[in-house]
Amino acid sequence: xxxxxxxxxxxPAFLVEQTDLRFELxxxxxxxxxxxxxSRNPGCVSRQRPLVLDGHESxxxxxxxxDGEVLSAQDYRREGEQLVIPDLPDSFxxxxxxxxxxxxxxxxxxxxxxxxxxxxQCEAEGFRRITFYQDRPDVMGLFETTIVADKQRYxxxxxxxxxxxxxxxxxxKHWVRWQDPFPKPAYLFALVGGxxxxxxxxxxxxSGRQIALKIFAEAKDLDKLExxxxxxxxxxxWDEQVYGREYDLDIFMIVAVDFFNMGAxxxxxxxxxxxxxxxxxxxxxxxxxxxRVEGVVAHEYFHNWSGNRVTCRDWFQxxxxxxxxxxxxxxxxxxxxSRTVKRIEDVTLLRTAQFAEDAGPMAHPVRPASFIExxxxxxxxxxxxxxxxxxxxxxLLGAETFRKGSDLYFDRHDGQAVTTDxxxxxxxxxxxxxxxxxxxxxxxxxxxxxxxSGEYDAEHQRYTLHMHQSxxxxxxxxxxxxxLIPVAVGLLDPQGGEIPLNDGATTEVLELIAAExxxxxxxxxxxxxxxLLRDFSAPVKLQFPYSSEQLVFLMQHDSDGxxxxxxxxxxxxxxMSGLIGDYQQGRELRLEPALIRAYEQVLSNQxxxxxxxxxxxxxxxxxxxxxxxxxxxxxxIYSVRRFVRETIAAALAPVFLQVxxxxxxxEEYSPDAASVARRSLKNLALAxxxxxxxxxxxxxxxQQFDEADNMTDSxxxxxxxxxxxxxxxxxxxxxxxxxxxxxxxxxxxQWLGVQxxxxxxxxxxxxxxxxxxxxxxxxxxxxxxxxxAVFCAQNILNFHNSDGSGYRFLADQIIVLNTQNPQxxxxxxxPLTRWRKYPAERSALMKAELERISVSGNLSRDVFEVxxxxxx
Ligand code: B3K
Ligand code: ZN
Numbered sequence: 001x002x003x004x005x006x007x008x009x010x011x012p013a014f015l016v017e018q019t020d021l022r023f024e025l026x027x028x029x030x031x032x033x034x035x036x037x038x039s040r041n042p043g044c045v046s047r048q049r050p051l052v053l054d055g056h057e058s059x060x061x062x063x064x065x066x067d068g069e070v071l072s073a074q075d076y077r078r079e080g081e082q083l084v085i086p087d088l089p090d091s092f093x094x095x096x097x098x099x100x101x102x103x104x105x106x107x108x109x110x111x112x113x114x115x116x117x118x119x120x121q122c123e124a125e126g127f128r129r130i131t132f133y134q135d136r137p138d139v140m141g142l143f144e145t146t147i148v149a150d151k152q153r154y155x156x157x158x159x160x161x162x163x164x165x166x167x168x169x170x171x172x173k174h175w176v177r178w179q180d181p182f183p184k185p186a187y188l189f190a191l192v193g194g195x196x197x198x199x200x201x202x203x204x205x206x207s208g209r210q211i212a213l214k215i216f217a218e219a220k221d222l223d224k225l226e227x228x229x230x231x232x233x234x235x236x237x238w239d240e241q242v243y244g245r246e247y248d249l250d251i252f253m254i255v256a257v258d259f260f261n262m263g264a265x266x267x268x269x270x271x272x273x274x275x276x277x278x279x280x281x282x283x284x285x286x287x288x289x290x291x292r293v294e295g296v297v298a299h300e301y302f303h304n305w306s307g308n309r310v311t312c313r314d315w316f317q318x319x320x321x322x323x324x325x326x327x328x329x330x331x332x333x334x335x336x337x338s339r340t341v342k343r344i345e346d347v348t349l350l351r352t353a354q355f356a357e358d359a360g361p362m363a364h365p366v367r368p369a370s371f372i373e374x375x376x377x378x379x380x381x382x383x384x385x386x387x388x389x390x391x392x393x394x395x396l397l398g399a400e401t402f403r404k405g406s407d408l409y410f411d412r413h414d415g416q417a418v419t420t421d422x423x424x425x426x427x428x429x430x431x432x433x434x435x436x437x438x439x440x441x442x443x444x445x446x447x448x449x450x451x452x453s454g455e456y457d458a459e460h461q462r463y464t465l466h467m468h469q470s471x472x473x474x475x476x477x478x479x480x481x482x483x484l485i486p487v488a489v490g491l492l493d494p495q496g497g498e499i500p501l502n503d504g505a506t507t508e509v510l511e512l513i514a515a516e517x518x519x520x521x522x523x524x525x526x527x528x529x530x531x532l533l534r535d536f537s538a539p540v541k542l543q544f545p546y547s548s549e550q551l552v553f554l555m556q557h558d559s560d561g562x563x564x565x566x567x568x569x570x571x572x573x574x575x576m577s578g579l580i581g582d583y584q585q586g587r588e589l590r591l592e593p594a595l596i597r598a599y600e601q602v603l604s605n606q607x608x609x610x611x612x613x614x615x616x617x618x619x620x621x622x623x624x625x626x627x628x629x630x631x632x633x634x635x636x637i638y639s640v641r642r643f644v645r646e647t648i649a650a651a652l653a654p655v656f657l658q659v660x661x662x663x664x665x666x667e668e669y670s671p672d673a674a675s676v677a678r679r680s681l682k683n684l685a686l687a688x689x690x691x692x693x694x695x696x697x698x699x700x701x702x703q704q705f706d707e708a709d710n711m712t713d714s715x716x717x718x719x720x721x722x723x724x725x726x727x728x729x730x731x732x733x734x735x736x737x738x739x740x741x742x743x744x745x746x747x748x749x750q751w752l753g754v755q756x757x758x759x760x761x762x763x764x765x766x767x768x769x770x771x772x773x774x775x776x777x778x779x780x781x782x783x784x785x786x787x788x789a790v791f792c793a794q795n796i797l798n799f800h801n802s803d804g805s806g807y808r809f810l811a812d813q814i815i816v817l818n819t820q821n822p823q824x825x826x827x828x829x830x831p832l833t834r835w836r837k838y839p840a841e842r843s844a845l846m847k848a849e850l851e852r853i854s855v856s857g858n859l860s861r862d863v864f865e866v867x868x869x870x871x872x
Contacts, residue, residue, distance in 0.1 A: 001861045005370045006316040012134055013049035014038040014088075016141030019186075021131070023111075025102075025118055025149040025193050030111060031062075032098045034131040036141070039091035050086040051094075053132040054125070056110070057081065060099040061132070067092050083132045098131050105129070106779055106820045114259035115218075117194025118154065119272055121265055124315055124374045127186035137312045138417040140183040147193060148175040154193040156216065160184070160268040162250060180268055182248065183415065185311055190267030192216070192255050199225045203233050203247070206240045211247055217256040217279065224279035227290060227671065228254065228297050235298040238332050243406060245305045254278060254297070258745060261781050261823050262378070264296050266303035273300070276746055276782055282669035284747050286712045287679060290671035294336065299329035310413045315374045319366045319442070320420045322378075323386020327394075330387060337673040340561035341611045347536045347562070350388065352623040354380035355541070358447045359627070361833050361870045363474035367420050367442040372865035375823045381445070388539040389441045393424070395486045395509055395537055396438070397431045405430035437484045437513060446474040448483050450512070451543040456527040463491065463524040465532075467512050469540070475869065485512040488537035491521065491528035496557030499528055506559065507534055529553060534560040548574065548594045555598055561612065568602075568616045571595060576625060576640050583636040591647045599648060603655050610663070611677035614684045619645060622796050632837050634800040638759070649691035660685040660700070669710040683716035690720045698726055705733055711747070719754050727760070738775070748775045749786035756790040763798040764805055767791050778816075781824050788813050792831045799831065800838070804845035807832065811849035814863065815856045822860030829853075829863065833870040847871070 017037040024031040038051065055061070061078070064071045066088070076085045085094075105112035110129025111120050120126065128135040145159035151174040157166075161180030168174050196216040203211045213232060215225045232254070239245040249269045260274035277296040280289060306328060307321035334342040357363065357380050364377065366386045371377050394402040409426035420442050428435040448471045455464045467487070471480040487510045491499040498506035501521060510519050529550050533542050546554075546567075551574075554567035575595055582589055602608065602616050619641060626632045649656070663682035669675070686704065689697040698721065705717035718737055722730045734755070741747035752775065756767055770776055770787055777783045792799045792810050799806035810832060817825035835846035853859075854867045 001372050001864055003370050003372055006314070006368070009314055009316075011044050012041055012136065012139050013044050013046075014051050014134065014139075015041045016134065016139050018144070019133075019141045020144045020146075021189075022146040023148065023191060025147065025154060027103065028101075030100050030102050030118075032100060032131050033095065034098075034133070035093055035095045036133070037091070037093050038088075050084050051088055052134070053083040053085070054081060054128040054135040055083050055098075055132040056129040058100065058105075058129060059132065061096070062099055063095070063097040064132075065095045068095075081128070096132050100130065107823070108259055108261050108781070108821060109823070111191065112259070114257040116153075117196065117257065118149075118192060119194070119255065119257050120189065120191045120267075121261065121272065122189050122267070123187040123265060124318075124378075125187070127189055130189075133186050135186050136314065137185040137187060138314065140185050140311070140415075140417065142183050143180045143189060145178045145180075145189075145191065146175060147178075147191060148173055149193050153195065156192065156194055156196045156198075158190075158192040158216075158253060158255065158270055160188070160190055160270050182268060182309070184268050184308065185417065188266070188268045188308055188311075190265070190270040190272055192270070192272070196255065197222050199229060201229050201233065203236050203252075205236070205246045207246060209246075210250070211236075212251045213253075214251065215254045215256070215278070217275070221256065221275070221279050224281040224284065225256075227280040228273075228278045228293055231294040231297040232301060234294075234336065235301040235332060238298070238335065239302060239305070239328075242331070242335075243305070243328070243403070245302075245410070247304065248309070252301075254300075258782070259780055261821070263292075264300045266300040266307055268304070268308050271300045273297075274782065276749070279746060280671075282671075282710045284711050284741070284744050286715050286750070287671060287676045289711075291333065291337070291676075295329050295333050298332045299325055302328045302332070305410060309415065310410060311417045313417045313419050315371070315377070316367055316369070317419050318374075318377060319382045319386030319389075320418065320423055322383050323366060323388075324390050324423070326383050326387035327390040338609065338611050338677070340565070340609075341615060341673075341677075343535060343562050344565050344615050346384070346387075347566075348621075348624070350380070350384050350539060352621060352627050354384045354539070355447050356623075356627045356834065357381055358385075358445060358474060359472075359837075361475045361836075361872065362866060363445045363476050365443050365445045365477075369443075369476075373822075373826070373861040375862055376826055376865050385539055392441070392486050392538055393427050393435075393438070395488065396484075396511070397427060397433070401431045402427070440481055440483050444471065444480045444483070445477050446471045446480060448480075448485065448538075448540040449543070450485060450487070450533075450538075450540045452487075452530075452532055453545065454528075454530055456524070458527070461522070461524050463521045463528055463530075465489065465510070465519045465521075465530065467510075467517050467519070469512060469515055475872075482513060482515045483538075485538045485540060486510070487512055487532065488534035489519075490531040490534060490558070490560065491524065492531060492554070492557055493526050493528060496553070498559055499524060509537065531558045531560055531563050533563075535562045536566075546570065548592075552594065552598050555616070556601070565612065565615050568598065569620055571598065572644075573620050573625070573628065576620065576644060577628070579640040579644065580625075580629075580633065580636045583640055584633060589640065589643045591644055595644070596648055596651045600652060600655060603652070603659060609677065610681040611673065614677070614680040617684055617688075623793075626796070626837075629837070631839055632834075633839065634796050634842075638797050645688070645691045646693075649688040653689060653692055653694075656685040656688045660689065664704075669712075679712050679716075683713070686716065687720055690724055693725065698724065698729060702729065702733070711750075715750055715754070718751075719757075722754050723758050723760070725760065730758075742775065746782070749782050752776070752783065752786040753790045756787050757794040759795060759797050761798075763791065763795055764801065764809060768809065779820065781821065784813075784817070784824055784828070789828055792828070800842060802842065804842075804849075807846050807849045811853050814853055818853070818856070818860050818863045819858060822862040825860065826862035826866050829866045829870070833866060835870070 020035040022033040102111045103113050109126040147157040157176045159178035164179045166176035197219045198214045198216040201213045254271045256275045256278045263277045264273040280293045302325050306324045405427035408430050424435050451468045453466050490507045501508045551567045551571040558564045625637045663678045701717045701720050708714035721733050814825050835843050
């Protein structure tokens with residue numbers, strides 16, 4: 001497989017004016033006729049260039065004609081994934097008929113069948129599995145789509161834009177025609193054909209236009225669409241208010257499908273969603289599931305502007321739409337719920353998973369410089385770090401100027417396919433600032449390290465922060481230049497008050513641009529305790545020599561909610577790191593009282609937001625501790641975390657019991673922030689109580705399991721019981737849960753996941769047995785993720801079993817999935833790619849499995865790329 005480079009970008013030889021598609025959907029085959037009006041691109045220097053169309057090897061080409069004249073085999077060449085037609089006039093219509101087999105498409109890219117229904121996934125390069133086309137985002141055209149299918153089996157036939165015509169045909173068939181008035185690249189094309197029902201609503205835009213909103217799902221799921229509909233209307237309103245963006249078609253549709261490689265897809269006017277990101281009901285969906293639905297509905301809707309109206313020139317620019325849209329959806333969720341809690345969740349993900357990606361073999365900049373398979377670059381770096389980069393722009397420019405910049409960007413580039421440079425340029429022009437150094441965030445990989453020290457000069461009442469930044473070599477880039485790092489800082493006096501800073505405000509954004517730089521604060525009457533990187537103002541690893549007492553002080557007094565939480569995290573990280581050392585030296589584990597005392601204080605402080613209390617009392621995860629470790633000692637990390645949790649539980653059990661009862665209200669379920677907060681605190685308390693191992697608390701959990709009227713409480717109790725040493729009780733609740741929910745596919749996924757993450761011995765055998773269970777389906781990505789991905793990513797003790805059985809199991813699965821669904825196979829590889837971070841024996845076992853996969857033959861581009869980078 002060959003490497004594609006950003007530096008080789010060339011504009012397309014031909015532009016598309018109009019694309020007319022006709023689909024005949026049948027059980028054994030689908031015939032696709034495309035009629036495309038092409039004209040030479042005036043922006044392209046060479047007038048000799050042939051028309052190069054992309055087409056997957058699975059396409060069966062039945063006919064090709066130009067302006068009505070059928071081409072013979074000498075008139076074109078099929079070279080690998082391309083069809084090359086030389087000697088063409090300046091403008092012409094190309095007609096092309098292909099035969100495809102959606103029913104056998106297990107890769108779930110292009111047109112495929114999900115549970116008997118036809119649907120598409122074209123981003124990034126799925127359209128080439130439908131017909132021959134210039135399948136690249138800078139080729140935009142107007143689409144008209146005609147669909148013909150059996151009326152009884154597929155009463156609902158959808159595509160992008162507006163329904164303009166339709167009727168019945170002989171043989172029990174019917175047809176429809178959809179027209180999309182906005183030019184778009186092929187990756188935004190969508191088609192759905194199935195037996196679906198829908199819920200309907202309306203939205204009136206800021207300029208008074210009426211939009212029809214429809215969400216389609218299987219009949220049995222119709223009662224789970226209300227929350228998505230509410231979220232959609234809120235998103236539409238938020239985008240008008242916060243970004244001045246109005247919706248542009250008369251109809252907006254969402255379709256729920258069960259088989260989907262990722263969360264959802266922003267096709268113009270016809271979003272297609274994984275059921276897991278659109279269905280929500282108190283009985284079947286946990287609180288975090290509701291929040292995910294809200295966030296993903298918003299994300300896809302926001303893409304209508306940041307992605308569809310203004311799209312990417314090439315796939316290296318992916319973060320142009322993804323980083324910006326993640327930032328937009330994060331701000332939306334922050335406005336709808338608790339802002340600080342949302343920030344804590346996002347930073348946790350970034351610090352554990354994205355930092356690990358930056359430190360691993362797949363490291364790449366937010367704007368990658370090269371790839372083999374673009375599907376491998378829908379990453380935490382492009383999405384989450386890309387979001388942080390946009391957030392830094394807003395921090396540097398201020399909210400108002402940032403909004404001016406975004407208005408300018410949308411105005412200037414509406415209807416175009418552009419680059420991340422264009423985005424930053426709009427921000428630069430709106431602010432009058434030179435942003436060239438800032439752009440290093442797009443072109444350099446790796447997580448910068450920021451060490452800060454403070455110096456107080458009492459005589460001159462002056463406080464100085466000395467900063468030093470560096471960025472370690474990454475797999476793809478050895479040396480880096482200093483970044484422009486916005487460091488939001490506050491200074492606290494010994495009473496916990498905020499000291500006014502140079503400009504009178506209590507938070508100042510310092511701009512670190514050099515490797516070494518000092519910042520001076522004048523008129524500081526006492527030696528302060530600094531609060532650094534407030535609200536996590538930059539995606540870096542911060543070091544400051546805080547004492548435990550200072551961290552506890554910040555936990556109590558910092559006016560920045562994020563930093564209050566982070567102080568607790570850093571306190572726990574420090575203590576646990578020490579214990580990990582003790583464990584490795586064979587010393588007895590002893591928990592110093594600082595953490596317990598700090599937790600007790602947080603629990604007894606009635607004024608605190610409950611969601612924050614739950615976040616503060618959640619110990620750093622195994623994944624975060626692993627990311628922080630030089631070398632990952634799985635047993636030490638697991639044992640220490642467990643020891644700390646059990647020691648806290650034993651010390652504070654009566655307090656936790658009180659908290660549990662105080663928050664265990666009889667009330668109707670609601671996914672609002674306050675109710676979610678109460679449940680999260682209650683279930684955290686229950687988790688600590690269960691960690692004591694006492695029978696009384698097992699009974700409490702069983703009671704919650706039996707009586708819960710919502711899935712959040714029911715699943716929390718289920719997980720705690722299943723993950724405990726009470727094996728008999730575990731099998732009873734698992735069986736009763738399955739009996740009750742076996743017909744709810746998404747709930748069954750949770751049931752699989754709870755077993756996959758069960759840390760007790762023998763988990764792998766149970767996972768292997770589940771592969772044969774009727775609840776499992778090895779072709780459904782949601783099932784694969786629930787069972788295999790959860791086992792390998794969340795069950796560190798069993799996956800990293802020193803006998804290598806976990807690694808072997810994963811490699812066996814990947815070898816099968818490599819041909820069946822390359823995108824999923826490649827994603828599953830992630831845990832093995834981190835082999836260099838483990839001690840010698842495990843490392844060798846992991847590497848051996850990577851090597852075994854690499855000689856298993858017929859590697860997809862997706863798997864090949866990850867393997868070759870991991871073994872390089
Ligand atoms: N844009 C899609 C991602 C498509 C991934 C294709 N491998 C979802 C999103 O980010 O909104
Ligand atoms: Zn997106």
